[in-house]
Amino acid sequence: MAASPLPAANLPASPWAQAPSRAEQRQAKRDAVLHVAAQMFNERGFHATSLDDIAARLNVTKPTLYYYVKNKDAILLACVKKGLDMTLEGIEASRAGGGNALDQLRACMRAYAEVVTQPFGMCLIRVGDEEVPEPSRTELRRLKSEIDHAFRRLVEQGVQEGVLAPCDPKMAAFVIAGALSWIGRWYQPAGAYSADQIIDQCTQLLLQGVLARPAQE
């Protein structure tokens, strides 16, 4: 995740390559704290998870945790923020992938659903804006609104291109993102369906609807 100060990736790795800097090491450790915390919040709920629990799973002491994070609220906020950043990166990549509105919408749906099946995305969809204090609340709402508008624009574009049925893009974006968000509530990494299978089926159901379609001639 941290930007690398090393030479470009297409050069062979030097055996004299610099060891990761202190800042990079600290960032990697902070990421590990957030990742474990997100998993534990999702498994047992935010309020039933203590900093002691998180420290114990990381095999560190609570004072060590405080070197990376301020408190439990700050951890949750950082987890939600990571979920949002991952989503926005995924949406950006979907757009960059090109294609018509439907190709891009499919790619966006997949990117979004992939995030919500991962710990930071699960945190994101579990935490209501109203639970986050200002000024973070306004910031989260701004980022969520960016995601929402990306879906709306693709729906609008799809309707204009004639690949999507005429609809209210705001409602369609809510239905799509809502159904996909909910995956993060019930998805079990060790369950009977893989994330890929779930994403394929949910995307298909949202695009096609559940009604039988008249046979195309």
Next chain:
Amino acid sequence: MAASPLPAANLPASPWAQAPSRAEQRQAKRDAVLHVAAQMFNERGFHATSLDDIAARLNVTKPTLYYYVKNKDAILLACVKKGLDMTLEGIEASRAGGGNALDQLRACMRAYAEVVTQPFGMCLIRVGDEEVPEPSRTELRRLKSEIDHAFRRLVEQGVQEGVLAPCDPKMAAFVIAGALSWIGRWYQPAGAYSADQIIDQCTQLLLQGVLARPAQE
């Protein structure tokens, strides 16, 4: 809500009708506490709402609240339970309404969506099972599973009747209930769309999908 000890409803109301019993009055007051609490949890989050806040909005003292509820956790649980009971009643009524699987599925979708646009339903969809301590967690999961299975059965039946496209009923039930649940996250009673408009559009989008359908000849 409380069962009435008065004569059957088709008899004229007696001017000597019994005043509500003490138990009924207590029940009505407890319901008012839960209703206000649910609204406040939804507006500002569970953890930012204190019993003092709830008491203040009801114009009572905190000790008065304790006559009706044990503590804040018990209030939340009672709110979620009410949301579940309302949903199950709505599903039962949809079935009793009869019709083919599609009629019943539409009615069930509407009943579910109506609940999630109301305070207890909003609580229901905001609270993850993992946040609720045992033995209530098992009980909530049982009731949620009942709702889920009602949707699955209707989808299965619709596929058998040929009105719904062949699909995995489990996934279809998750997509439908997920998109409808999410309404409770963004619906604003004072917003630009009425609950009815939202429910109509979301139901339509889930049934038809967002893809353009070939013109039927």
